[in-house]
Amino acid sequence: MDKTYEPHAIEERWYTFWEERGHFAPGGQGQSYCIMIPPPNVTGTLHMGHAFQDTIMDALTRYYRMKGCNALWQPGTDHAGIATQMVVERQLAGENKTRHDLGREAFIDRVWTWKAESGGTITRQLRRMGASVDWARERFTMDEGLSAAVREVFVRLYEEGLIYRGQRLVNWDPVLHTAVSDLEVASAEESGFMWHIRYPLAEGGGDLIVATTRPETMLGDTAVAVHPDDERYKRLIGLHVALPLTDRQIPIIADEYVDPTFGTGCVKITPGHDFNDYAVGQRHQLPIINIFTAGAKINDNGPVAYRGLDRFEARKRVVADLEELGLMEEIKPHKLMVPRGDRSQAVIEPFLTDQWYVKTGPLAGPSIAAVKTGKIKFIPENWEKTYFDWMYRIEDWCISRQIWWGHRIPAWYDPSGKVYVGRNEAEVREKHQLGPTVALEQDPDVLDTWFSSALWPFSTLGWPENTAALKTFYPTSVLVTGFDIIFFWVARMIMMGLKFMGDVPFREVYIHGLVRDQDGQKMSKSKGNVLDPLDLIDGTDLDALVAKRTTGLMQPQMAARIEKDTRRQFPDGIRAHGTDALxxxxxxxxxxxxxxxxxxxxxxxxxxxxxxxxxxxxxxxxxxxxxxxxxxxxxxxxxxxxxxxxxxxxxxxxxxxxxxxxxxxxxxxxxxxxxxxxxxxxxxxxxxxxxxxxxxxxxxxxxxxxxxxxxxxxxxxxxxxxxxxxxxxxxxxxxxxxxxxxxxxxxxxxxxxxxxxLIDAAAVADIEWLQQFLLGVRRIRAEMNIAPGKPLPILLQHGLAEDQARLERQRRALLTLGRLESITWLSANEPAPEAATALVGGMNVLIPMSGLIDKAAEIPRLTKEIGKLRQEAERIAAKLGNANFIGRAPADVVEKERTRLAELQTAITKLEDQLKRIQRL
Missing domain, CATH: 1.10.730.10 (Isoleucyl-tRNA Synthetase; Domain 1)
Incomplete structure (x- = not known):
């Protein structure tokens, strides 16, 4: 073997060997063991969360494979509809083109070309992590087999009445022009304003003041709500207000949703642009007015003066007009949570559109029972509560997206707008006896990425065909995932698995935590604390690390801060550690x-x-x-x-x-x-x-x-x-x-x-005795500043017969490992010289001090060391005696100082005892 361990010299060589020889494939003769990889985005790169999760999954797979199980770690990637489409659209933008210039079919071809050339980055990085997945079975959520499974599930659910098309509020990205899931929305606190607006009573006699953080949405108000028990407004319930800037009157309604202690106790209700307001509107059968276009501009439902304005420009105009009319009561700075699309960074709008939905109620019941009865076990168990909380409050699932890349919804419309659902157009025409003269147009939307990934545990194994792999590996053994997708992925896999396979998709769900930095902060580009696992494996110089952490940051001030922090934390860059150490x-x-x-x-x-x-x-x-x-x-x-x-x-x-x-x-x-x-x-x-x-x-x-x-x-x-x-x-x-x-x-x-x-209790007891003996000798050497190589005479006292027997068995090892000159038993009445002592059970191990210690050098050394420690202890004691420090410092800082003081006091006592012994020599 080489003198020095060099991970790069061995890692790629062995991984290639394993993969080429087919060692990742199932082949054990024992029971089946299967893990499905949470499919990473095809656009993605390996981050610390992936590396952590993949380490756990690979450790489990290798362990059970070695235990003789027929082990499969199923690999694959997700087509990541929105993310992938954005990558290719950016490429087109560099050519001064849009997807509309290419048309749908040519654009999809362009995406497939990109996927073939650049979409395998994360799979190459998984190999660097040593992932022993069966690459021969690698799947992609848009490959033909999985696409067939998606169509099959859609059609069956539709035929059972569990998929429908309806108009409801969704999270809408006005830049991407599509609905997005909650997981694709990141809410963060931002600075804004709270506008207090006067709504005149239509019947006369004053006005109501409502507060809002989005004054432009008032153009779509259909009511003002108060709490039914609020004495201030009981007499007004059933009356109306004149909605400012419009020619409409809207009713004053009573609803327990209103918090009478917040603001004025009056809430504007805009069912078309707020999820809570939508629920209020449904209870009171209020009209729903959508005032925005898909691009978040005021549409024809808004007053003429504002039509065509962007929502934020409309906000400025609305505020100015209200001030001019004397209807703006007050404007206050206000911190609020703003939802932004994680891809576009645009402010998300609740938007009323026609979408496809899965009716989740009938699917949720069996999924709840599967966990309650123990067919599925969450680890740690406390995550079951999180799962139940969401499942009991589950709402219908919006599964359609207004983009081009993805599984196109298998639904067709005739000229009258009637919808037909089938696995393909030919099946639709045959089933409904539609001749060639009847024009059919396929729904332009695609399915939510989570729809196809919900089928992952069985679609990857060949369903709807009854394959050997499906019979062997379903249900899978364990799902390894983060807590943040229990709702979006875990629950939906359970629902779909029970529905289409008649059994749970996995027996256990291991929920792991997030990878944070050493201070417990979430890793993010904006904080500049992201670590690339490949940098930890291969190493990187400081300038490359700084460039990676500051690339794409919009604010120079932030980039400068991150560069400063990075140079402080990694002055020499990051050394190569290798995959195994990571x-x-x-x-x-x-x-x-x-x-x-x-x-x-x-x-x-x-x-x-x-x-x-x-x-x-x-x-x-x-x-x-x-x-x-x-x-x-x-x-x-x-x-x-x-x-x-x-x-x-x-x-x-x-x-x-x-x-x-x-x-x-x-x-x-x-x-x-x-x-x-x-x-x-x-x-x-x-x-x-x-x-x-x-x-x-x-x-x-x-x-x-x-x-x-x-x-x-x-x-x-x-x-x-x-x-x-x-x-x-x-x-x-x-x-x-x-x-x-x-x-x-x-x-x-x-x-x-x-x-x-192979367990020998006597041998264990003997060696533990030897270890205590040698550790005691080493401790005395360190405390008394005796050179490690200096031969020491050892005296033994008060030992038992068993100690004497062990000494004879271990004498050679003790003399060699302890660098001992001799080992001598003192007789029962023989006085012991001045010596340092260690205890081994009831036996004293004595090292005589005479001749071993240089008193002239050791006394001043110990005196100096004791003085230094006392000075440090006095400084900390004074700090702890300061009421200002105790009152202002964080509790953990105060506790740390107290612990340090106790350690110093213990060290001082030991050194003082040592000094006294030496002075007696």
Whole structure:
């Protein structure tokens, strides 16, 4: 093996090997295990959320594949209707063209061309993450098979009356000219105004004052509402106001929706442009007036003076006209939540249009029951409440979008406007006996992207055909996803799976948290704290990182701030860590259900862990390659250390299985890390040295230790493989033959199972005794400033017979590892000299101070150190005694200072005790 661990030298090579040899395909003889990848957008690139989620899914797939399951991780991408159309439309804009210049068919051809050339970025990046998906089965939501499934579902739901066309309010993007889902709307607080407007009473006698943040929408008001119990307005209920700037009168109605304590207690009702107002309008049978065009300009339903004006220009004109009429009571600055389209950044309008809907009520009942009865289990369980809250309040689902890229709605209209639904036009004509002379025009809309992705668990497996894959892998085993799409995707997959497959789409739903920065802040381009997982894998220089974080930012001031923060945080850029270190970091941070605060210090630490394992493997190979490891026979003699490490390995295997079963990848990572670093590398490799290097060691003992070295390492590599696939494969290929294991790849080897027969409680107790002994000696060396290599005489006192027996068994290891000169028992009545003491159970381990300590140098050193610590302690104590600091500082800052003071006081006490001992010498 090379002296230095270089991840780039191995990662691409092994991934190509696995993929070309077909090792990602299902092939186990055990029960089926299947995970569906949440299909990333075809326009997308890998971000930290993807990398985190993919690490979890790949770890699960590799684990169950090694356990012998017939494991499938199903890959694919989503056509991402709006996002993809925008990409291609931007390209056309660079050519001074629009999609309308090309026409629908030519535009769709252009999108397919783009997809073929540039749409595979994220799949290439998934390979970099080591994703062991079965690429031979890769699907795309617009490929022919999935398109057929979409049409089939639409037609069946329509024929059962579960899909209908109706006019309702939707989220409307006036730039893209399409309805959008709630998930495509980002609301953020912005500065605006609250306008207080006088509405004169039509019957005379005064006016009502209403407050609004969108005065232009008053042109579509159809009522003013007050609370039915509001004494101020009870007498006015049933009367009318003269709607300013129009020639209309609108009624004053009573509705409990109104909060009488907010503002004046009077609310303007605009059913055509507000979701809450729409509900009020439905209750009171108010007319619905739409005053906007698809581009958010005032249409012909508005007064002539405002027609054709953009909504924000109309706002200015309306406000000016109200002020001129003396009807503007007051204008106040106001903070409000503004919904914007996540693609166009345009302010979203509630807009009244004709759309296609799924009637969700009949589908929701079975979906609720599936979770209540435990057929589907949420992990963590608390997410069930979120699921139920939404399902009990579910509304019909708007599934149509006014764009060109996507699954076109399989509905046709004749010249009279009558609608016909079918799988294709030929089927429609045959079913309804429409001759060739009857002109039919297909609905121009396409289906919401979430409609096709709702079918993902079964459409990817070949439905509506009854394929072998469908029989084998449906229902799938687990869905791994974020909490933010429980409503949009998880619930809809459950509804569709139960409806069309008669069974749930997955048995478990593992909900993971969001990846945040080390301060717990959400990663966003505007904050400049986004990390690219490929930068963490490959490394990047500072200038490239700054350019990436500031590209496209509109405000120079913001870009300057982000550049400053980036240069402060990453003065040397980001070093290359490799895929395995990043994956292990994600696993170590994956506490159930919590957001992940990604700390660069952790990935640095796990890069060091990779180095530690690499160097340990080199040591093992240097001591076993070309040597007899006992795999071909011969006497074997296992030392206490050999039996101890094998016992600890069984415990670690059991811990790892329990962690995976509970989706506690943090515990899985921690168990393997602790065993690898502390027990195998720091202890066992050292304990093995005396056996391997001492000429007095028997051949059987050396053979036993070599065998333990290679078999423990080989087992450890298999244990670690689901989290670190590349590093473990590289080392395993060298170690496996020495351990008597054959096979083409580690990923097709069995996952370790604990063997109780290998657990030796006596050996564990012996080595734990030895560890306490040596740790006590090392602590005294550090505290007394004794050179690590200086041979020490050890005196033992108050030991039991078992301690004496253990000493004889471990004497050679203690002398070697502790760098000890001698170990001597004091007799029962023999006085002990002035010594530093460590306890091992009831036994005293004494290191005589005489001759080991340079009093002339050590006393002033300790005095100086104590003085420095006292000065720091006095400074913190004074701060904590300051009432202003206690009252103003955050609670966590105050607590941190208190903890630091306690630590200083403990350190001072220890050093003072040490000083007294030295002074007595």
């Amino acid at each position: 994956r292990f970091t994600f696993a170590a941070l994956a506490t159930t259900g919590r957001d992940v605060a990604f700390d660069m210090g952790r990935i640095e630490g796990y890069r060091n862990f990779c180095n530690k394992l690499w160097n340990a493997a080199r040591y093992v190979l240097m001591n076993t390659e070309g040597q007899d490891t006992g795999v071909n026979g011969g006497d074997i003699e296992l030392s206490q250390a050999d039996r101890w490490i094998l016992s600890r390995l069984q415990h670690t295997i059991s811990e790892t299985h329990a962690a995976v079963q509970g989706y506690r990848f943090d515990q899985m990572a921690q168990a393997i890390y602790e065993f690898t670093w502390n027990e195998f590398c720091d202890w066992y490799l050292e304990l093995a040295k005396p056996v391997l290097t001492d000429p007095a060691s028997s051949t059987a003992a050396q053979r036993g230790t070599r065998q333990t070295l290679v078999r423990t390492l080989e087992t450890l590599l298999r244990l670690l493989h689901p989290l670190m696939p590349f590093l473990t494969e590289e080392i395993w290929q060298r170690v496996a033959p020495l351990a008597g294991v054959s096979g083409e790849t580690i990923m097709r080897q069995p996952y370790p199972e604990a063997d109780k027969a």
